[in-house]
Amino acid sequence: QSALTQPASVSGSPGQSITISCTGTSSDVGGYNFVSWYQQHPGKAPKLMIYEVSNRPSGVSNRFSGSKSGNTASLTISGLQAEDEADYYCSSYRSRGTLVFGGGTTVTVL
Amino acid sequence: EVQLLESGGGLVQPGGSLRLSCAASGFTFSSYSMTWVRQAPGKGLEWVSTISGSGGDTYYADSVKGRFAISRDNSRNTFDLQMNSLRAEDTAVYYCAKGGITVDGFQDWGQGTLVTVYS
Numbered sequence: 001q002s003a004l005t006q007p008a009s010v011s012g013s014p015g016q017s018i019t020i021s022c023t024g025t026s027s028d029v030g031g032y033n034f035v036s037w038y039q040q041h042p043g044k045a046p047k048l049m050i051y052e053v054s055n056r057p058s059g060v061s062n063r064f065s066g067s068k069s070g071n072t073a074s075l076t077i078s079g080l081q082a083e084d085e086a087d088y089y090c091s092s093y094r095s096r097g098t099l100v101f102g103g104g105t106t107v108t109v110l
Numbered sequence: 111e112v113q114l115l116e117s118g119g120g121l122v123q124p125g126g127s128l129r130l131s132c133a134a135s136g137f138t139f140s141s142y143s144m145t146w147v148r149q150a151p152g153k154g155l156e157w158v159s160t161i162s163g164s165g166g167d168t169y170y171a172d173s174v175k176g177r178f179a180i181s182r183d184n185s186r187n188t189f190d191l192q193m194n195s196l197r198a199e200d201t202a203v204y205y206c207a208k209g210g211i212t213v214d215g216f217q218d219w220g221q222g223t224l225v226t227v228y229s
Contacts, residue, residue: 003154036215038155045205045222046147046155051215089155091215097169099211101147104154 004029004090004102011108017078020105022090023071028100030071034093037066037075041086050075077107085109112136112218114206119223122196130191132206132220140164140184143210146191148202158204160211161189169211196227
């Protein structure tokens with residue numbers, strides 16, 4: 001099962017906005033609105049940031065937003081803060097009852 | 111407050127078996143699908159297996175199909191992952207998570223348990 005494609009790293013200065021892409025196929029990202037995004041700090045468990053493409057769980061800052069166009073989903077972090085420095089993973093339902101993660105993106109706050 | 115606590119990790123030789131367990135509290139356990147996700151050292155997340163709330167439907171990644179079995183006991187609010195024929199590439203931190211592979215995402219996660227397959 002090949003992973004979804006994410007950039008290895010994205011960086012930005014405090015206060016800026018950054019966008020992380022997550023590219024799949026019509027069998028996963030493009031075919032279903034079941035894309036999620038997770039934040040993971042070193043040595044910690046992942047944390048859900050976005051589910052079903054653009055929904056934020058309660059307690060997650062509204063600086064985090066999600067969208068999708070065709071086979072590519074995106075996570076945008078606005079007003080970048082030092083605490084946003086972490087690894088980010090997208091996931092998507094894939095046909096035949098499976099789920100696939102992206103390879104992960106390291107966000108660096110300059 | 112949702113709590114998920116994994117147990118059962120450890121060292122095992124290739125070809126061996128291990129059973130992981132996840133104890134859940136703070137929510138109506140039987141109403142939710144539950145999932146195992148793993149992370150090899152220094153690598154990304156990999157979905158392993160999901161079981162429906164009733165236990166009647168199970169789903170597996172190709173990499174573990176036929177070797178791993180997921181199950182749950184709704185009377186005890188626990189779900190397990192029986193891992194057989196273990197390989198070096200199964201070495202990872204295994205997380206249990208609340209949720210299934212479609213709606214809602216994995217809303218809550220345990221802290222993980224380390225499985226090391228060594229020869």
